[in-house]
Amino acid sequence: MIVISIKGVSKNYLIQRGKEPTFKGAIMDWLKRREPFKAFHALEDVSFEIQKGETVGVIGENGSGKSTLLGIIAGILKPTSGEVKVQGSVATLLELGAGFHGDLSGRENIYLNGSILGFSKKEMDERYKAIVEFSELEKFINMPVKHFSSGMYVRLGFAIAVEVDPDILLIDEVLAVGDEHFQKKCLRRIEDFQKRGKTILFVSHALELVEEVCSRVILLEQGHVREEGRPRDVLRLYRKMVQERDERLRPREWGTKEAFITGVRFLRSGGKEEKRFFTGQPVIMEISYLAPKRVDSPVFGISIHGQDGKNFFGTNTKLENYPIDHIEGEGKIKLTIERLTLFKGAFFFNFSLHSQDHRIQYHHLDFTHQIEVENLREEDGFLKLPCRWELEV
Ligand SMILES: Nc1ncnc2c1ncn2[C@@H]1O[C@H](COP(=O)(O)OP(=O)(O)O)[C@@H](O)[C@H]1O
Ligand SMILES: [Mg+2]
Numbered sequence: 001m002i003v004i005s006i007k008g009v010s011k012n013y014l015i016q017r018g019k020e021p022t023f024k025g026a027i028m029d030w031l032k033r034r035e036p037f038k039a040f041h042a043l044e045d046v047s048f049e050i051q052k053g054e055t056v057g058v059i060g061e062n063g064s065g066k067s068t069l070l071g072i073i074a075g076i077l078k079p080t081s082g083e084v085k086v087q088g089s090v091a092t093l094l095e096l097g098a099g100f101h102g103d104l105s106g107r108e109n110i111y112l113n114g115s116i117l118g119f120s121k122k123e124m125d126e127r128y129k130a131i132v133e134f135s136e137l138e139k140f141i142n143m144p145v146k147h148f149s150s151g152m153y154v155r156l157g158f159a160i161a162v163e164v165d166p167d168i169l170l171i172d173e174v175l176a177v178g179d180e181h182f183q184k185k186c187l188r189r190i191e192d193f194q195k196r197g198k199t200i201l202f203v204s205h206a207l208e209l210v211e212e213v214c215s216r217v218i219l220l221e222q223g224h225v226r227e228e229g230r231p232r233d234v235l236r237l238y239r240k241m242v243q244e245r246d247e248r249l250r251p252r253e254w255g256t257k258e259a260f261i262t263g264v265r266f267l268r269s270g271g272k273e274e275k276r277f278f279t280g281q282p283v284i285m286e287i288s289y290l291a292p293k294r295v296d297s298p299v300f301g302i303s304i305h306g307q308d309g310k311n312f313f314g315t316n317t318k319l320e321n322y323p324i325d326h327i328e329g330e331g332k333i334k335l336t337i338e339r340l341t342l343f344k345g346a347f348f349f350n351f352s353l354h355s356q357d358h359r360i361q362y363h364h365l366d367f368t369h370q371i372e373v374e375n376l377r378e379e380d381g382f383l384k385l386p387c388r389w390e391l392e393v
Pocket of ligand 2: 068
């Protein structure tokens with residue numbers, strides 16, 4: 001029997017800035033600025049079915065749409081298009097604290113959650129003791145939950161979710177938060193759920209756990225289903241994907257080393273060394289080199305990359321018409337970026353030293369240096385372009 005059926009589901013978010021990588025961050029953005037203007041596809045044309053009694057893992061890198069998918073199945077989020085059919089009662093353990101009211105006590109939250117799930121006060125009275133017992137929060141249950149630690153949130157959330165005994169349990173990433181003792185307890189409960197033929201959807205970065213617990217795994221990549229199938233196969237593909245990405249960004253150093261870069265310092269205009277800069281400020285890079293023997297007409301280069309390795313900008317002394325006749329021995333070369341036009345984020349700066357015609361690569365430093373950029377204004381995108389508005393009436 002099919003209990004969850006998703007057909008051609010897409011979810012677009014209207015956002016002003018596309019930079020916050022987390023669900024919570026995006027919500028914060030939204031709260032702060034209420035004026036959305038850009039559609040962002042968190043899920044695109046996602047389809048799958050889940051049979052009763054299956055435990056299905058949902059994996060994928062941060063931002064791939066896992067939480068959005070669970071939110072849609074839980075009925076908390078509405079898909080922009082597509083069809084969602086869910087049969088049976090659903091309990092969710094979504095992101096930390098979701099579903100709790102900070103000013104209310106643990107006890108009040110238990111009743112509040114129960115009523116949201118359609119339980120009467122009396123029905124919750126019957127479950128209350130077991131919930132508190134399972135959560136091991138007896139001593140704190142009358143305290144406002146805003147004073148709870150993240151581990152305590154998870155315990156309370158899990159206890160409610162399992163004690164209301166839903167047909168479908170949705171778990172998003174939370175198990176990793178609790179301590180080991182509690183994790184084990186949760187896993188036993190999950191096994192118990194499985195034995196009783198309940199359906200579980202399980203988002204986790206703990207891949208070993210996914211492999212152990214799930215009968216099937218769905219791999220999301222940028223809002224699409226990249227792969228779906230046996231845990232072992234899908235996890236193998238996912239591990240390969242992650243490794244390839246890490247491989248691309250792995251710090252490395254290479255070249256003939258006839259001449260080489262011995263160090264790089266990032267400086268503010270006053271000469272102070274820094275790792276954090278603001279959009280619009282100058283950035284000075286001081287590149288030290290050593291050429292044990294004379295090297296004629298060398299070219300120094302830099303390139304700037306985003307967190308996915310994408311190249312935003314690159315230049316070198318040849319392109320900037322700054323010929324260097326030769327280098328020999330130790331020295332320094334300084335590159336000044338008059339105004340840093342990157343926006344908020346972390347950026348890799350790669351450095352190179354090569355011959356005029358690129359045929360001899362003396363030395364490269366790839367993904368070894370990183371700076372943080374802060375933007376005090378609220379512009380959108382990755383970089384700032386000099387521009388001007390003019391109204392003509
Ligand atoms: N409320 C929102 N407004 C705008 N964008 C959002 C919102 N929620 C999530 N997103 C974006 O949608 C994408 C998918 O997010 P999410 O489902 O949380 O991914 P995951 O759980 O896999 O990390 C992310 O790029 C995220 O920034
Ligand atoms: Mg998530």
